[in-house]
Amino acid sequence: xxxxxxxxxxxxxxxxxRRLGGYRALERAYRELDPQDLLMGxxxxxxxxxxxxxxxxxxxxxxxPRGDMEKYLCCNADESEPGTFKDRELMQKNxxxxxxxxxxAAHAAGARYAFIFIRGEYWEIADILDRAVAExxxxxxxxxxxxxxxxxxxxxxxxxxxxxxxxxxxxLLDSLEGKRGNPRLKPPFPAIQGLYGGPTLIxxxxxxxxxxxxxxxxxxxFKGFGTEQSPGTKVVSVSGCVQRxxxxxxxxxxxxxxxxxxxxxxxxxxxxxxxxFPGGSSAPVLEDAELDLPYSFEAMAEAGSMLGSGAIIVADxxxxxxxxxxRTARFYQHESCGKCTPCREGTNWTVKMLERVxxxxxxxxxxxxxxxxxxxxxxxCLCVLGDSMAMxxxxxxxxxxxxxxxxxxxxxxxxxxxFHLQPAELxxxxxx
Amino acid sequence: MSELPELRPTDALAADERRELIASMRPEDxxxxxxxxxxxxxxxxxxxxxxxxxxxxxxxxxxxPALWAVQRHYGWCSPDGIxxxxxxxxxxxxxxxxxxxxxxxxxTKPQGRHQVLVCHNISCWMRGADRLLEAFCxxxxxxxxxxxxxxxxxxxxxxxxKGFECLGACDIAPMASINETYVGPLExxxxxxxxxxxxxxxxxxxxKALERRPAAGGTEPSPDPRVAEVERG
Numbered sequence: 001x002x003x004x005x006x007x008x009x010x011x012x013x014x015x016x017x018r019r020l021g022g023y024r025a026l027e028r029a030y031r032e033l034d035p036q037d038l039l040m041g042x043x044x045x046x047x048x049x050x051x052x053x054x055x056x057x058x059x060x061x062x063x064x065p066r067g068d069m070e071k072y073l074c075c076n077a078d079e080s081e082p083g084t085f086k087d088r089e090l091m092q093k094n095x096x097x098x099x100x101x102x103x104x105a106a107h108a109a110g111a112r113y114a115f116i117f118i119r120g121e122y123w124e125i126a127d128i129l130d131r132a133v134a135e136x137x138x139x140x141x142x143x144x145x146x147x148x149x150x151x152x153x154x155x156x157x158x159x160x161x162x163x164x165x166x167x168x169x170x171x172l173l174d175s176l177e178g179k180r181g182n183p184r185l186k187p188p189f190p191a192i193q194g195l196y197g198g199p200t201l202i203x204x205x206x207x208x209x210x211x212x213x214x215x216x217x218x219x220x221x222f223k224g225f226g227t228e229q230s231p232g233t234k235v236v237s238v239s240g241c242v243q244r245x246x247x248x249x250x251x252x253x254x255x256x257x258x259x260x261x262x263x264x265x266x267x268x269x270x271x272x273x274x275x276x277f278p279g280g281s282s283a284p285v286l287e288d289a290e291l292d293l294p295y296s297f298e299a300m301a302e303a304g305s306m307l308g309s310g311a312i313i314v315a316d317x318x319x320x321x322x323x324x325x326x327r328t329a330r331f332y333q334h335e336s337c338g339k340c341t342p343c344r345e346g347t348n349w350t351v352k353m354l355e356r357v358x359x360x361x362x363x364x365x366x367x368x369x370x371x372x373x374x375x376x377x378x379x380x381c382l383c384v385l386g387d388s389m390a391m392x393x394x395x396x397x398x399x400x401x402x403x404x405x406x407x408x409x410x411x412x413x414x415x416x417x418x419f420h421l422q423p424a425e426l427x428x429x430x431x432x
Numbered sequence: 433m434s435e436l437p438e439l440r441p442t443d444a445l446a447a448d449e450r451r452e453l454i455a456s457m458r459p460e461d462x463x464x465x466x467x468x469x470x471x472x473x474x475x476x477x478x479x480x481x482x483x484x485x486x487x488x489x490x491x492x493x494x495x496x497p498a499l500w501a502v503q504r505h506y507g508w509c510s511p512d513g514i515x516x517x518x519x520x521x522x523x524x525x526x527x528x529x530x531x532x533x534x535x536x537x538x539x540t541k542p543q544g545r546h547q548v549l550v551c552h553n554i555s556c557w558m559r560g561a562d563r564l565l566e567a568f569c570x571x572x573x574x575x576x577x578x579x580x581x582x583x584x585x586x587x588x589x590x591x592x593x594k595g596f597e598c599l600g601a602c603d604i605a606p607m608a609s610i611n612e613t614y615v616g617p618l619e620x621x622x623x624x625x626x627x628x629x630x631x632x633x634x635x636x637x638x639x640k641a642l643e644r645r646p647a648a649g650g651t652e653p654s655p656d657p658r659v660a661e662v663e664r665g
Contacts, residue, residue: 003647006647007646007647070489079600080597080598080600081598082553082554082555082597082598082602083553083554083555083598083602084598084600084602085600085601085602085603087600088600088601089603089647092642092643093647113489119600120500120535120537121537121549121596121599121600121609121612122600123612124612124613124614124642124643156487156488158493158496158497159496159497159500160496160535161496161499161500161535161536161537161538162535162536162537162538163534163535163536164597175496176493177490177492177493178490178491178492178493178494178495178496178531179492179495179531180530180531180534181534181535196489196490237602237603239555239602239603239605240554240555240558240559240602240605241558241559245555245602245603245604245605246603246647247603247647281553281554281598311602313554313555313602315554315558319558324554327553327554327557328554331553331554331597331598334597335597337534
């Protein structure tokens, strides 16, 4: 659905996009549909947010207060979750699909301003979006008096400057207001009090890219894909130890093994999957046996993990879990904004303890302390960045405790050598 | 600007020194919003900032675009550049500095001309990012330990290399962002080639640029009849 015609030459230009049926949904939304009907349609479709939390998009939009006031739409394109690269490809290959989705959602939400907050590292992608937005303005599809209906929506591409935390919705708002990207206390939720204090609808790139298709084909058509509780398709980013890393658009509910071993080719040289993150590096890790579960919001939650951003990261038998844990923890230590103590201190001490594991200076008791630190982070901060470290690290220590203990013992006996298990030589990614 | 006293990290101060320092700080000493006539802001830089300011309902939203403009113009967010941006935007330099120091992509120190960010997050690490980062450091003459922890520039001022957190391109792992263009998947030998190309003024590894890569799975039409039906319209 989202990826159809993705390799059509020139899809990024408005001519090609319109030739393939683009902006029909926008015309329908602005000319024929009332914003309330649009919202109803989105809620009926059961579309769940594709950014990580999986909250119903229509419901979120429904929280916006009615009435005459400045409301805002923000598209969260600050895709920074390790392992996630779906939004990048969606914007790079089909920027108009997102522009159309943003303009329709802004109409539904009654927003005068719409912003696409894109991470600063995606400079070349932001250039593509800038061109697409300019083309939409020229064609009279954005700006003042859209399609002659008198509706006005201004769409601005806002480049961030490199901070994982800005993917968190309230930090994104602070950053968009020109401040340091620190998360805010919730409630009030952004739908009530968001950007510049006005009601704000924030959605992920993939969520908004789905909107034109739902408007065109109806909620029932959308519900024909996927499972009852996770309708629609999902773009899954598969990376790590697989032969064909890349983005795959699947129906939710497809067995995870078919994605990892079928579509992505599985680990090279017949090696086995040791651990995998089902939803970016913030998701608790699962093991080989759990690849047989259906890949959906509800099945991943039941297995004690989460679908998150839909980024599957695969580690095979050659990967050392203690080092994987240290790498993961270092990322969150670096990206913690420092506002809440459990996250700021917790990420720091977790890294220090995992470094002790690496050098053999740790004792098995340290593993218990690591586990208890993680438990004390979860749920104790303004945002979920701390939890995002605590969940995977906690799960690794729990599931692979023996490997941690063996590693400490070996490092202690043989001196503070770096990790013994180095990632084996992998063939360069096979181009698709 | 008045002469600044020598700055020392507050951690290194003794308790009474710290108390004395705090007592000596007065609100009226804080640098106020600079007047436009006090700064010498290049016209094209000012225009870029003002364009950014006009795009938002509130002026302050332009602080990140303004800092980008400063960094593009001077190569880094220099104190003078920040002061100019503050004058144009009508905010204090301290405010903009607090923003500039928060974000990884803003440089508050001068850095090498070509920027090479090597992703060293887990997906790239599992595919050999550490060796790739070392290869870039070797080729560019940058200290690998510094590059891994916070980034470092080469002595000749040509290169800035940094081990960066996930750049969102794990499909082309291991990868790097060279002068803001994504390239990958890279082999160790590519590092030397890229450095050579940049030195000679050429584009680095154009054949490995992300934008030239087709989507995974290829251009086959969808086998799903429901999608096919819609595609036929």
